[in-house]
Amino acid sequence: MSSTKTKRKTVLMQGNEAIARGALAAGLDFFAGYPITPSTEIAEICSVELPKNNGKFIQMEDEIASISAIIGASLAGAKTMTATSGPGYSLMTEGIGFAKMTETPCVVVNVMRGGPSTGLPTKPSQSDIMQSKWGNHGDAPAIVLYPNSVSESYELSIRAMNLAEKYRTCVVLLSDEVLGHMREPIELPDLSQVRIVKRIKPTKPPEWYQHYPDNPKYPMPKASFGEGYRFHVTGLVHDSKGFPTNRADETAILMERLRNKIIHHMNDIVQLESFQMEDAKVTIFAAGITSRAAKEAVIMARKKGVKVGLLRPLTIWPFPDAAIRKLLGGQETIIVPELNEGQLSREIKRVMGCCWNDNVKTCKHIVQLNKTDGQLITPIEIFNLIKEVI
Amino acid sequence: MKKISQKEIHKYLRHDKKFPHVWCPGCSNGIVLGSTIRAIAELGFKKDNVAMVSGIGCSSRMPVYADFNTLHSLHGRAIAYATGIKMYKPDMEVVVITGDGDGTAIGGNHFIHAARRNIDLTVILINNYIYGMTGGQYSPTTPHGDKSTTTQYGNIDPTFDICKLAIGAGATFVARTSAYHAAESQSFIMQAFKHKGFSLVEIISACPVIYGKLNKKGDAPAMMKLMKENIIPVKQYEKLSQEDRIDKQTRGILFHDTEKMEYTDAYQELIDSINKPEEGSNE
Numbered sequence: 001m002s003s004t005k006t007k008r009k010t011v012l013m014q015g016n017e018a019i020a021r022g023a024l025a026a027g028l029d030f031f032a033g034y035p036i037t038p039s040t041e042i043a044e045i046c047s048v049e050l051p052k053n054n055g056k057f058i059q060m061e062d063e064i065a066s067i068s069a070i071i072g073a074s075l076a077g078a079k080t081m082t083a084t085s086g087p088g089y090s091l092m093t094e095g096i097g098f099a100k101m102t103e104t105p106c107v108v109v110n111v112m113r114g115g116p117s118t119g120l121p122t123k124p125s126q127s128d129i130m131q132s133k134w135g136n137h138g139d140a141p142a143i144v145l146y147p148n149s150v151s152e153s154y155e156l157s158i159r160a161m162n163l164a165e166k167y168r169t170c171v172v173l174l175s176d177e178v179l180g181h182m183r184e185p186i187e188l189p190d191l192s193q194v195r196i197v198k199r200i201k202p203t204k205p206p207e208w209y210q211h212y213p214d215n216p217k218y219p220m221p222k223a224s225f226g227e228g229y230r231f232h233v234t235g236l237v238h239d240s241k242g243f244p245t246n247r248a249d250e251t252a253i254l255m256e257r258l259r260n261k262i263i264h265h266m267n268d269i270v271q272l273e274s275f276q277m278e279d280a281k282v283t284i285f286a287a288g289i290t291s292r293a294a295k296e297a298v299i300m301a302r303k304k305g306v307k308v309g310l311l312r313p314l315t316i317w318p319f320p321d322a323a324i325r326k327l328l329g330g331q332e333t334i335i336v337p338e339l340n341e342g343q344l345s346r347e348i349k350r351v352m353g354c355c356w357n358d359n360v361k362t363c364k365h366i367v368q369l370n371k372t373d374g375q376l377i378t379p380i381e382i383f384n385l386i387k388e389v390i
Numbered sequence: 391m392k393k394i395s396q397k398e399i400h401k402y403l404r405h406d407k408k409f410p411h412v413w414c415p416g417c418s419n420g421i422v423l424g425s426t427i428r429a430i431a432e433l434g435f436k437k438d439n440v441a442m443v444s445g446i447g448c449s450s451r452m453p454v455y456a457d458f459n460t461l462h463s464l465h466g467r468a469i470a471y472a473t474g475i476k477m478y479k480p481d482m483e484v485v486v487i488t489g490d491g492d493g494t495a496i497g498g499n500h501f502i503h504a505a506r507r508n509i510d511l512t513v514i515l516i517n518n519y520i521y522g523m524t525g526g527q528y529s530p531t532t533p534h535g536d537k538s539t540t541t542q543y544g545n546i547d548p549t550f551d552i553c554k555l556a557i558g559a560g561a562t563f564v565a566r567t568s569a570y571h572a573a574e575s576q577s578f579i580m581q582a583f584k585h586k587g588f589s590l591v592e593i594i595s596a597c598p599v600i601y602g603k604l605n606k607k608g609d610a611p612a613m614m615k616l617m618k619e620n621i622i623p624v625k626q627y628e629k630l631s632q633e634d635r636i637d638k639q640t641r642g643i644l645f646h647d648t649e650k651m652e653y654t655d656a657y658q659e660l661i662d663s664i665n666k667p668e669e670g671s672n673e
Contacts, residue, residue, distance in 0.1 A: 030478050051661045056477045058657075061503040065470035068463065068500075072443070072474025075461060076482070080474075098464055225459035225475060226482050228438045232404075232454055234462035243408065243454060244462075 022157025067095030097136030123374030280309030416610025466496030
């Protein structure tokens with residue numbers, strides 16, 4: 001491409017392709033993966049594109065090896081990603097915990113399909129919302145993003161890579177079978193204008209270098225293997241230099257750091273989108289593919305004069321408790337449509353101060369719409385529910 | 391083979407709050423660490439350019455003591471982590487420290503696939519016939535009939551021959567020795583580093599506190615003597631009758647192939663081939 005061509009270009013692109021191209025735009029230079037429907041296009045595109053720019057692609061023997069290889073490469077200085085779906089994500093969870101514990105940047109894409117187990121490999125689902133936070137053992141906060149269009153898949157893929165780098169953690173990018181496989185026109189950004197978080201190299205002499213500084217600022221200088229710093233990395237609880245410890249004070253510092261780097265940066269991490277919320281009495285809370293049907297339902301209801309709005313999280317975890325409490329506080333009814341048995345609605349009930357059990361009186365105004373038969377929730381189904389609750 | 395002084399070895403150890411080490415009295419892991427460092431010192435590798443990766447287990451605690459780029463990864467996954475490092479930085483010397491359980495039970499899949507790819511990793515597998523860290527459960531190499539905390543009536547499992555497994559999977563440098571043969575360990579590790587491709591050095595080791603005790607093998611010196619007597623050169627082994635071969639294992643370089651393409655080289659060739667300018671291009 002000639003350098004004078006800086007005009008933004010509109011192309012037809014598939015959701016999975018957008019994730020791959022977004023990550024490449026963000027500097028992805030190492031991808032390890034294992035084939036699984038419906039995520040395979042991401043690996044396929046990376047296998048073609050990475051070696052063109054001296055990047056590396058490797059198809060590993062399983063998903064455990066894939067997450068391990070990207071963490072290894074990240075420690076050696078790479079910007080890394082892997083992509084999978086439910087069964088593979090389950091296998092990766094121990095590695096995801098390791099990346100969080102060792103504060104090693106990487107991105108895991110989970111193109112959700114119907115579960116549990118092998119489930120419905122070619123059907124959409126949103127049933128890994130909870131797993132994306134709680135999948136790994138132990139307390140470790142998560143950053144999880146979930147787009148609702150092809151162009152947003154591209155944007156959030158860049159954002160996932162940036163957040164992973166900035167906060168030194170494993171960021172999960174959720175998608176789903178329909179989002180991953182549908183095609184939409186997308187306007188590609190001028191790459192020179194895209195904000196990329198680069199890895200800052202330490203300037204301290206090696207003997208002063210702490211891989212895990214006590215008072216971190218994000219982003220922070222971080223050494224990679226082979227750069228003269230010879231630090232230690234372990235999944236054991238470790239001190240500021242990375243060496244194992246079981247001292248209570250050092251353990252507390254580590255656990256606090258892992259927690260605080262997320263909860264102290266909520267404003268930076270959380271993205272919420274509201275639509276027609278100004279005068280709404282009823283609000284639909286929906287994410288990902290379901291939010292598109294919800295938006296359509298809002299438009300239909302508005303035409304009938306019903307005051308309905310839509311609140312959509314682009315960041316699923318950390319869950320934006322305070323913002324949601326503020327935005328949904330005055331609502332008579334909140335409808336939560338989702339392709340699972342009630343994972344986002346459970347959070348809404350928690351945030352709005354009521355028990356998850358539907359029979360509890362205080363929860364009357366939170367209405368679930370759940371579907372787990374492999375079909376999408378349609379605008380008309382949400383519209384009909386709006387009519388029912390007003 | 392060069393004699394490496396104690397003083398020289400200390401240059402490769404971390405001295406800030408890492409010692410005393412976690413290993414039991416009489417454990418062979420320290421001897422293997424010594425052989426590994428001697429090999430690296432003899433080769434003159436820069437410490438900055440060595441990555442030492444391990445999984446979980448007694449032997450996998452080794453990297454924390456060594457002054458390299460060190461990664462104590464997840465149980466069984468050391469080779470997969472090391473593959474990521476080596477792929478991204480092929481110029482680094484990547485050595486994997488693993489054990490019989492970590493390397494061939496939970497990590498068996500990564501072991502055979504890294505061997506198949508012939509990626510240039512140096513895998514030092516310390517085989518003590520048992521899971522020591524968790525208190526003495528049987529592993530894929532616990533000899534038939536032996537006792538462990540989970541085979542208290544005697545082990546009915548057949549065992550892996552780890553070297554044969556590696557050769558079968560496509561490894562291109564395969565050697566076995568024991569911790570008793572520390573000089574030979576140093577030599578094999580050095581040759582494994584020099585070899586371009588997947589190298590395995592299996593080092594039989596003594597776990598007197600758990601395996602030895604459960605199987606009445608005696609104390610640490612007695613187990614050293616057993617290794618001296620039972621881990622024998624291939625030629626000597628071949629002369630023995632079938633009956634005399636029981637309890638014996640071979641040592642030596644069991645396989646060495648310098649022809650097979652190394653994986654990161656193959657990937658670089660791929661990069662070069664797709665990026666070379668098209669013929670007849672006017673640009």
